[in-house]
Amino acid sequence: MAIGPRLDIRQTQSLVMTPQLQQAIKLLQLSNFELAAFIDQELERNPLLEREEGERGPEPAEPKADSSDLPVLDSAPAEAPLLDGMGAGGAEDGMDVDYDNTFNNDSASDAVQDESLGQWNNVGGGGGGFDDGESNLEQMVAGEISLRDHLAAQVNMDIVVPADRLIALHLIEMLDEAGYLIGDLDELANKLGCPRERVDTVLRRVQGFDPVGVFARTLKECLGLQLAEKNRLDPAMQALLDNLELLARRDLPGLMKVCGVDAEDMAEMIGEIKALDPKPALAFDHIVAQPVTPDVLMRRAQDGAWVVELNSDTLPRVLVNTRYYSKIAGAARSKDDKTYISERFQSANWLVKSLHQRATTILKVATEIVRQQDAFFRLGVQHLRPLVLRDIATAISMHESTVSRVTSNKYMATPRGIYELKYFFTQAIGSADGGDAHSAESVRHRIKALIDSEGKSVLSDDSIVDALKAEGIDIARRTVAKYREAMNIGSSVQRRREKSLGM
Helix, strand or coil: CCCCCCCCCCCCCCCCCCHHHHHHHHHHCCCHHHHHHHHHHHHHHCCCEEECCCCCCCCCCCCCCCCCCCCCCCCCCCCCCCCCCCCCCCHHHCCCCCHHHCCCCCCHHHEEEECCCCEEEECCCCCCCEECCEECHHHHCCCCCCHHHHHHHHHHHHCCCHHHHHHHHHHHHCECCCCEECCCHHHHHHHHCCCHHHHHHHHHHHCCCCCCCCCECCHHHHHHHHHHHCCCCCHHHHHHHHCHHHHHCCCHHHHHHHHCCCHHHHHHHHHHHHCCCCCHHHHCCCCCCCCCCCCEEEEECCCCCEEEEECHHHCCCEEECHHHHHHHHHHCCCHHHHHHHHHHHHHHHHHHHHHHHHHHHHHHHHHHHHHHCHHHHHHCHHHCCCCCHHHHHHHHCCCHHHHHHHHCCCEEEECCEEEEHHHHCCCEECECCCCCCEEHHHHHHHHHHHHHCCCCCCCCHHHHHHHHHHCCECCCHHHHHHHHHHCCCCCHHHHHHHHHCCC
C-alpha cells in the first residue's frame, strides 16, 4: 500500500463559540455596575449605538401593605449652596467684609524647611489667609476633618521646635488607616539625619495626642496608651496586656493566675478592655460602604401572590441609530468603509439583542427561585429549602452553567431584605424521620437559636445534635461544630467560662 498525500472532502458538525455568543455569555455574569461600564465602552466604540433619551414611564406603585418592608435606597439630597443671593450691596461688592476683623492664623514657625527634600512644608493646621487683599472663601467651606489634618493641627499647637515638628509630620505619614505606626523608625532617623533617640522622644510626645491610642505599633501598646490615659494601667492590667493571647483563647483561669486576681476582678478588667477602641483612627478616616443596588424587585400583590420584576434603574437603555446608519451607508464609497459600517451595525444589533436576552434570563431565574423558596419569604429562614443549580436549570430548561452565571453578582430586594441570588442555593441535610431534607442555612439558624436560648445550662455539641434529631434533623456532631465555628460561636467550655464571669 503506497503512502502519499491526498485530498478528501468531509462534512462534519461542530459547535463554534462565535464572538457574539462569547459576548452574550460574558454579559450574563456581569453585575449592574460592570454592565454599565461595558455599555459606556461600547457607546464610545460603536457610532451606531446611542443611549435612549426618552422619558421613563411611571414607576409601579408599591402596595401599602408591604411597602415598609421593602428596602429603600434613596440618594442624599443635594447640599444647598454656601452663598445665596449675593447681589448688589452683598459680599460681592466688598461692602460687608470687615478686613480689620479678619486675621491670619499662620506664623513664621508654621513653615518648616525639609532639608532632606529641599522644600518648604507648611505644618500648620490651615489658615484663613488673604490672597491679594481678598478673603479666600474656599478655605471657609465646611468639610470633614481627616485624621492627618486633626493630628497636624495638634502638632502645630503642641510642638514648638521646628525640627521636632518635621519628625512628627513624618510620623503622621507613617500611620495606617487604623492609626497604627508602620515602617522602620531607624530608616526615618537616617532619612532626616537625626538620632534615633530624638525620634523616640517625638513619638512619645505624639502618642499623647487625640484620639488616644494613635501612633501605637502593636495592639498591646494601643490598649496600654488608652488605659494609661484613664490611670488604669496598674501591674495587674499590664500583666493582662502581656498575655492577650490567653484572653483570645478564653483561658480565664490562666489569666487569673498570671495577673494574681480573683474572678470578680478579672471580669472587671476584661470589661475595661472591651470598652477600649482597638482602632482609634477609624473615627476619622473611613470609607463609606456603597449600598447594593438590586437587579430584581420582589413585592406582594393584593391577592397575596409574589410579583417579580426587573429593576428599571439597572437596565441599560441603548438603541441602534438606524437613521444614521442609512445616511452613512449610502455615502460610503470604499470597500473598507462599507465593511466597517456593516460590522458596526451587526455588532450594535447583537448587543441590543444580548441585553434583552440577559434581562429575560435573569427574570426567569429569579421568578423560579421565588416560586421554589416561597416558604422562606412567607415564614422565615427556618423554612429555607435546600436548592441546587440543577433544580432551577431543570425547571426553566436551561443549562446549569447559565443559571450559575445569572446568579453571580445579582441581588434581589425582597420583603425580608436584599439577598444575593446565590444565597438561596444551600446544601441539603437529611431528615431523621425520612421526611423532606433540610437546608443547611436553616440548620445553622436553628443551631444559633438553641445556643442563644440555652440560659445557664450550656449545651454541648452532642446535646445540640440530640435536640436537632428530636426535631427531625439528622446531623453529625462534627457538622454542628463546623457550623458553630463558622458563626464565630465558642465551644461549650468557652461559653461556660464566659457565663461564670458574667461576660
